[in-house]
Amino acid sequence: MQVSEAFEFTHEDRKSIYQCIENSDGPISAEEVRESLRLDPSGFRHHVAILKRDGLVEERGGRLRATFEGSDEADEETFDAEGLSFTIRPAIETDRSGLVGVIRQVAGGKTYTVAESVADIIDHEETVVQSSPVRSRMFFVATVSDEVVGWIHLESPELEKLSHTAELTLGVLEEYQGHGIGGHLLDRGLDWAEEKGYEKLYNSIPSTNEDAIDFFEAHGGEIEAVREDHYKYEGEYIDEVMTALEP
Template sequence: MRAPERPTFDDEASKEIYQYVERHGTAERHRVRDAASIPANQFQESLEKLKTKGYLEEEGGTIRVSLDVGSIEEFETDDGSYTIRPARHSDFEGVVDTIRAVTATETYVVAETVAEQLLYDDAVSRHTTVESRVFFVATVDGEVIGWTHLDLPHVEKLRDTAQLTVGVRPEYRGQGIGSQLLTRGLDWAEANGYRKVYNSVPATNDTALAFLEAHGWNTEGIRKDHYTIDDGFVDELLMAYEF
């Protein structure tokens, strides 16, 4: 599916509950109940309807918007096995730590921004009236070791394009994990009707640029002196992949 279609509601109570969770990304059950001006038994009934329809999901008393973004895939390498799957809320700390591990060794400003946005939202996936955010993770023995993510604007004139970031912890590189993560993100975008995916990379990040170019990405533009890194100005390369 494309970034989720707007849901339909059986009653105003269901709509009120869903919209509260949507605005906040995730919400504690008791806060949603307090915010909904309906009796407790009606709250329970409406929430269960929303969960049954697949609009909301709940884990440990935390309610979030559901995003159905695909299946779990297993891969074998000479060094062992790893899994690529849609991210879950329980992956939150692992995703942030992995992004920080990557950005600690190379300059990847967009990914740093993504990590900060995750911390602000306190949620991995996000779906609002303005935009959606989809994450896939690579895991080894349940631990997150890589990610790919897409930001999906809902503004009509931008609905055919998405921003993608991807990264793998340094100690797990050289096994094709990054390529599989990138492919998973691109496959999802193509299947959901996007015509272009883009990424922004500092001109000094040779590793990232070489990786994207090897997978068919092209330099679409350059922003001169866009970043200030180590007290110097660095160009930003606008990389794009078109389907």
């Protein structure tokens, strides 16, 4: 029996997309699927993101294939801390606007330059999570009532000499700090990095963001380098502090 016959889909368009991918002779381009079903691009991307999240579809090199695995509850973890319930899970395409907004809100107030550039990139690229021969990028988000309140981002160029390292950014909205969300996000990112074989993760932080530096040191990070006057913010020069973590 095909998965599309046994799995209970909550939307007919989503089922049609899965059936089209499932019935293809091999990996099929996303555009071929969308055009064959005559779906609008926005709705199509949303449904594909849900299928990816539920483990039914994966995308490589712009081509989709059915994975026949079904949903994996281990991908999503819910925590309760001091009266706050939050969930940590992989980011999906429909998180894009919330993710960009949270990163910009956190980064702007702390002059977190690297994170600001990440927000700009995902705001304009087609996919939030990326895996290609050139670059690999992963996001996990923290949500409260389905709203994104924090993130961890890990990214690495697929170059042999750098394949053991990845850059990370992490942040939580100020009103949700103090509940352990950042620690759980970091744990999730470290677990993922270890599974993928990374040996060291780097985070570049402006020296003025003392809370972030203290956070990483409290979670096992070490300061490996300081670049003096690396940033210029409102006419003032700010050092860059590079922290390193091992999964």
